[in-house]
Amino acid sequence: MTKILIRLATLFALAAAGVVLVPSDAHAYIGPGVGLTAVGTLVAFLGAVLFALIGFIWYPIKRLLRAIRGRNSSGDAEAEGISAS
């Protein structure tokens, strides 16, 4: 496990050194500050969309289905009561 970690760290260090030594500008870089902002906005947006779908669509539909099912079962019970009498 430690050997694997050392190899990974060496690979990462070599790759980082290679990137730093390349004499070209970076045009697609996200630093820690902007990265943190990006993570925050992404999680907030996805969470808002998902919870809005669940809270404003799924739960009301579930409640409606339960009410319809409840009405049907009480209707059946009433019908059975009428036929029995």
Add this chain to the structure above:
Amino acid sequence: MIAAAAAAVVSIGIFIVALSISGVASATGGVLATTQATVAAMRDASLDDAARERAVQRSAVKLIRDFASIVLRGGLSLVASLVPIWLLDAAGLVPAGAVFEFLSRPDVLAASTILMVVGYLAWTRVWRAN
């Protein structure tokens, strides 16, 4: 070259200060906490569906607000860091292109990233603890 580097350092410094003042990190932490609490509420067997529905709806509205808040805070921090570059360019002291070119160099990016991460860790673990 030295003027561009100095302008870049000022810009990075203002960005770090603006980020810490605007509280982007705490807002992001709040978003993660809200998401975890909502998932926990949805899986809580002691709550009925009506309570779960109310909790999820509240979280959805809160996350929309948090999304707008983080975008605004991050955008303002970015604009604040660009102000000195624009001012120096407008004054004819340092061309903005030279500063952006300097800021795009891989060694500058690596150094500023490492400094920012180390500075943040030092701030949160050492200074704040004392």
